[in-house]
Amino acid sequence: xxxxxxxxxxxxxxxxxxxxxxxxxxxxxxxxxxxxxxxxxxxxxxxxxxxxxxxxxxxxxxxxxxxxxxxxxxxxxxxxxxxxxxxxxxxxxxxxxxxxxxxxxxxxxxxxxxxxxxxxxxxxxxxxxxxxxxxxxxxxxxxxxxxxxxxxxxxxxxxxxxxxxxxxxxxxxxxxxxxxxxxxxxxxxxxxxxxxxxxxxxxxxxxxxxxxxxxxxxxxxxxxxxxxxxxxxxxxxxxxxxxxxxxxxxxxxxxxxxxxxxxxxxxxxxxxxxxxxxxxxxxxxxxxxxxxxxxxxxxxxxxxxxxxxxxxxxxxxxxxxxxxxxxxxxxxxxxxxxxxxxxxxxxxxxxxxxxxxxxxxxxxxxxxxxxxxxxxxxxxxxxxxxxxxxxxxxxxxxxxxxxxxxxxxxxxxxxxxxxxxxxxxxxxxxxxxxxxxxxxxxxxxxxxxxxxxxxxxxxxxxxxxxxxxxxxxxxxxxxxxxxxxxxxxxxxxxxxxxxxxxxxxxxxxxxxxxxxxxxxxxxxxxxxxxxxxxxxxxxxxxxxxxxxxxxxxxxxxxxxxxxxxxxxxxxxxxxxxxxxxxxxxxxxxxxxxxxxxxxxxxxxxxxxxxxxxxxxxxxxxxxxxxxxxxxxxxxxxxxxxxxxxxxxxxxxxxxxxxxx
Amino acid sequence: xxxxxxxxxxxxxxxxxxxxxxxxxxxxxxxxxxxxxxxxxxxxxxxxxxxxxxxxxxxxxxxxxxxxxxxxxxxxxxxxxxxxxxxxxxxxxxxxxxxxxxxxxxxxxxxxxxxxxxxxxxxxxxxxxxxxxxxxxxxxxxxxxxxxxxxxxxxxxxxxxxxxxxxxxxxxxxxxxxxxxxxxxxxxxxxxxxxxxxxxxxxxxxxxxxxxxxxxxxxxxxxxxxxxxxxxxxxxxxxxxxxxxxxxxxxxxxxxxxxxxxxxxxxxxxxxxxxxxxxxxxx
Numbered sequence: 001x002x003x004x005x006x007x008x009x010x011x012x013x014x015x016x017x018x019x020x021x022x023x024x025x026x027x028x029x030x031x032x033x034x035x036x037x038x039x040x041x042x043x044x045x046x047x048x049x050x051x052x053x054x055x056x057x058x059x060x061x062x063x064x065x066x067x068x069x070x071x072x073x074x075x076x077x078x079x080x081x082x083x084x085x086x087x088x089x090x091x092x093x094x095x096x097x098x099x100x101x102x103x104x105x106x107x108x109x110x111x112x113x114x115x116x117x118x119x120x121x122x123x124x125x126x127x128x129x130x131x132x133x134x135x136x137x138x139x140x141x142x143x144x145x146x147x148x149x150x151x152x153x154x155x156x157x158x159x160x161x162x163x164x165x166x167x168x169x170x171x172x173x174x175x176x177x178x179x180x181x182x183x184x185x186x187x188x189x190x191x192x193x194x195x196x197x198x199x200x201x202x203x204x205x206x207x208x209x210x211x212x213x214x215x216x217x218x219x220x221x222x223x224x225x226x227x228x229x230x231x232x233x234x235x236x237x238x239x240x241x242x243x244x245x246x247x248x249x250x251x252x253x254x255x256x257x258x259x260x261x262x263x264x265x266x267x268x269x270x271x272x273x274x275x276x277x278x279x280x281x282x283x284x285x286x287x288x289x290x291x292x293x294x295x296x297x298x299x300x301x302x303x304x305x306x307x308x309x310x311x312x313x314x315x316x317x318x319x320x321x322x323x324x325x326x327x328x329x330x331x332x333x334x335x336x337x338x339x340x341x342x343x344x345x346x347x348x349x350x351x352x353x354x355x356x357x358x359x360x361x362x363x364x365x366x367x368x369x370x371x372x373x374x375x376x377x378x379x380x381x382x383x384x385x386x387x388x389x390x391x392x393x394x395x396x397x398x399x400x401x402x403x404x405x406x407x408x409x410x411x412x413x414x415x416x417x418x419x420x421x422x423x424x425x426x427x428x429x430x431x432x433x434x435x436x437x438x439x440x441x442x443x444x445x446x447x448x449x450x451x452x453x454x455x456x457x458x459x460x461x462x463x464x465x466x467x468x469x470x471x472x473x474x475x476x477x478x479x480x481x482x483x484x485x486x487x488x489x490x491x492x493x494x495x496x497x498x499x500x501x502x503x504x505x506x507x508x509x510x511x512x513x514x515x516x517x518x519x520x521x522x523x524x525x526x527x528x529x530x531x532x533x534x535x536x537x538x539x540x541x542x543x544x545x546x547x548x549x550x551x552x553x554x555x556x557x558x559x560x561x562x563x564x565x566x567x568x569x570x571x572x573x574x575x576x577x578x579x580x581x582x583x584x585x586x587x588x589x590x591x592x593x594x595x596x597x598x599x600x601x602x603x604x605x606x607x608x609x610x611x612x613x614x615x616x617x618x619x620x621x622x623x624x625x626x627x628x629x630x631x632x633x634x635x636x637x638x639x640x641x642x643x644x645x646x647x648x649x650x651x652x653x654x655x656x657x658x659x660x
Numbered sequence: 661x662x663x664x665x666x667x668x669x670x671x672x673x674x675x676x677x678x679x680x681x682x683x684x685x686x687x688x689x690x691x692x693x694x695x696x697x698x699x700x701x702x703x704x705x706x707x708x709x710x711x712x713x714x715x716x717x718x719x720x721x722x723x724x725x726x727x728x729x730x731x732x733x734x735x736x737x738x739x740x741x742x743x744x745x746x747x748x749x750x751x752x753x754x755x756x757x758x759x760x761x762x763x764x765x766x767x768x769x770x771x772x773x774x775x776x777x778x779x780x781x782x783x784x785x786x787x788x789x790x791x792x793x794x795x796x797x798x799x800x801x802x803x804x805x806x807x808x809x810x811x812x813x814x815x816x817x818x819x820x821x822x823x824x825x826x827x828x829x830x831x832x833x834x835x836x837x838x839x840x841x842x843x844x845x846x847x848x849x850x851x852x853x854x855x856x857x858x859x860x861x862x863x864x865x866x867x868x869x870x871x872x873x874x875x876x877x878x879x880x881x882x883x884x885x886x887x888x889x890x891x892x893x894x895x896x897x898x899x900x901x902x903x904x905x906x907x908x909x910x911x912x913x914x915x916x917x918x919x920x921x922x923x924x925x926x927x928x929x930x931x932x933x934x935x936x937x938x939x940x941x942x943x
Contacts (some may be wrong), residue, residue, distance in 0.1 A: 036738075096806075103817050109811075114711040134825070145797060212730065245751075412848075522724055531723065
């Protein structure tokens with residue numbers, strides 16, 4: 001019987017990979033999830049999972065290039081050692097998932113088929129139809145069930161994580177959670193805890209995320225003293241189907257398989273799409289970005305679609321904004337084989353067959369690149385030190401963060417099909433680190449001070465009870481406050497950000513937070529009370545919302561998904577070569593100056609007394625690949641690149657000088 | 661109602677009748693809710709509107725209806741319930757379509773084969789336990805890097821992928837006449853562990869369900885999964901196994917993912933027969 005015990009919170013790809021790996025290492029695992037783990041939000045990931053592979057290698061690809069695409073796509077805000085480690089693990093991760101039975105699509109000869117995704121020129125993406133996340137999750141779910149049947153893992157499904165348990169030294173000694181059926185609150189003592197609780201899309205009301213992605217688990221760690229990093233970096237996916245309850249994802253794989261985005265050149269052209277001849281169609285991504293075409297990185301595709309509707313007035317629909325995503329030129333059999341899952345979603349929810357008629361899509365909040373701050377140890381070769389206890393440990397000792405709720409891998413913008421990879425990778429990679437951490441501890445889960453445990457439970461019980469008693473005279477409704485929060489956040493902190501709007505939103509969110517603390521519940525019962533569970537998660541959305549807004553306000557630049565038009569770097573205007581060269585020099589000067597100031601992770605600490613995040617900044621480890629301008633589609637990109645290369649070359653000549 | 665143009669020929673309100681139950685073993689009762697009509701609603705949005713209102717059609721303040729949901733795009737399997745008498749996912753149940761069939765009201769009830777926890781929320785642990793019974797996993801040696809899995813022909817992938825889309829929603833078992841509800845009451849002096857054991861024993865004897873049979877066939881068709889094919893077939897020949905299937909074929913008719921469940925059951929039938937005969941000869 002194992003004498004190490006870890007509690008894993010969250011049963012998506014990261015949490016399951018972690019539980020499974022820890023069980024293999026002989027650790028007893030308590031797995032806590034809001035939902036049966038098989039229903040976790042990872043099921044919604046569609047397109048695939050990236051790694052360089054035998055085919056791309058022969059075209060010049062390798063792990064380093066996957067690393068480089070990831071940090072370039074992320075606008076160099078990613079710490080580079082973790083990204084490098086992930087890129088080098090990627091082929092191994094996919095091979096393991098293949099062994100676990102994931103039904104990846106196959107080539108005629110029986111090898112794994114690959115498709116191309118955004119932000120790269122190589123076909124790195126392995127996929128299982130258009131439900132890759134679901135298939136990967138199921139494979140891990142099955143292994144966890146197997147370990148559960150062997151007695152190594154105990155699952156606690158429909159349990160809500162309420163907060164970490166910390167001893168007098170601040171070390172995490174387990175978690176407190178609540179049974180969502182019986183409403184029992186209890187302690188789960190452990191030697192270490194892993195938080196793998198995903199993103200925070202519900203802060204925006206509607207997004208592509210599942211209803212459990214409230215960010216409240218990360219927020220509860222944040223409020224307990226964990227740092228939250230790069231909150232303002234929220235990915236808005238270019239293509240989603242608008243809906244009144246949810247914005248349903250339409251995978252990037254639709255473009256990876258040849259889907260084309262267009263609008264009629266004539267505003268509000270009333271003809272049916274198939275009656276509009278090619279000459280009257282504006283394939284704006286292909287025209288503006290000839291190299292990457294429809295597969296530019298997500299932040300860029302999103303801004304272009306937003307821009308074409310909002311500023312150019314070329315939305316297909318007059319009532320609601322959307323553009324065409326067109327697959328109708330691709331043979332039906334191929335579509336069914338490679339994209340069946342997502343086409344069914346469109347057909348089921350829109351009542352239109354996307355094989356016959358182009359889909360109508362618009363951007364939607366999709367992923368949080370930021371998340372809980374966590375540490376890592378850099379290895380001699382520039383990757384991560386395998387087994388180092390600090391890998392992925394938050395600033396609360398013994399509390400680990402992995403998967404979407406960490407902040408390491410995707411910088412300012414995530415590349416498609418890298419998230420499934422980062423989730424599984426972090427789950428597997430941190431196993432030995434956690435075991436080594438526990439080995440170094442003198443006290444374990446069995447000898448935690450009883451007062452520490454009961455104190456942590458009674459604190460949560462008090463919060464619960466006071467919500468049920470309610471605020472006499474208040475009629476604040478948590479569901480309506482949530483709608484208001486979503487509207488404010490969506491308006492101020494998605495595709496385009498302006499300081500006046502952010503300032504205004506901060507004020508409104510502050511007011512709304514005060515109101516949310518006074519909600520009055522329509523259900524005050526003590527059995528399966530979803531009302532009180534939602535009220536708690538709503539209250540806990542505010543620290544995250546404030547970190548997003550505050551981080552965005554303080555960052556006066558454009559970087560990846562964070563776009564402030566007032567601080568956009570201009571295209572080159574001069575025609576004269578010498579003048580143009582001069583402009584390029586100035587452009588590069590400005591770029592370097594901006595990096596000195598803003599190439600930093602935003603770090604938020606939560607001050608519970610004032611209910612406000614406090615911001616500071618952390619240098620980004622760019623020691624492996626020096627940052628360079630991201631020039632997709634910019635006028636004058638060629639000459640800027642030339643100037644930049646010369647500078648980089650000059651720097652290389654005197655390496656000792658560049659200590660930063 | 662005066663209909664001047666077809667677009668206006670829509671109801672002003674939607675009546676929603678919900679079968680509620682305050683807890684396990686309690687008497688169910690009905691409540692009627694009235695919400696404003698909006699185009700392109702689904703049943704999830706309807707329940708969200710009801711939760712925000714928390715009032716019945718006659719203005720009585722009530723608790724929000726309890727239900728389960730997750731992805732809202734029909735891949736997680738959480739939001740199964742009976743809608744107008746038919747078991748399905750509530751996220752993909754579009755109100756405009758439902759109103760065409762019954763303009764008067766929407767009727768929402770919990771699934772019929774699982775114990776009700778509260779309102780539309782049921783206890784489906786038995787579904788997942790069945791996956792353990794048939795060992796629905798690939799028994800790999802380790803999670804270390806051991807190179808790729810076996811090469812597989814496209815035809816094999818195309819046979820397995822549809823089966824692998826099963827999201828354990830429970831529609832198939834809810835519609836199956838051979839799958840009966842098991843609701844045990846906890847005895848006095850019974851510990852959590854004892855009660856759980858008794859429950860699992862009861863589930864184990866009862867029909868495993870089409871979803872689990874199909875998963876057994878999925879893993880028996882996998883190059884490594886095959887290595888414990890015999891153990892899965894043993895499970896399917898035990899009480900509650902394949903012989904409990906009455907071939908009503910309701911399962912395949914209600915599966916939201918259109919998984920060929922009856923094909924899986926037929927394959928399992930043949931495989932268990934051969935397996936039993938072989939075992940008999942090997943005695």
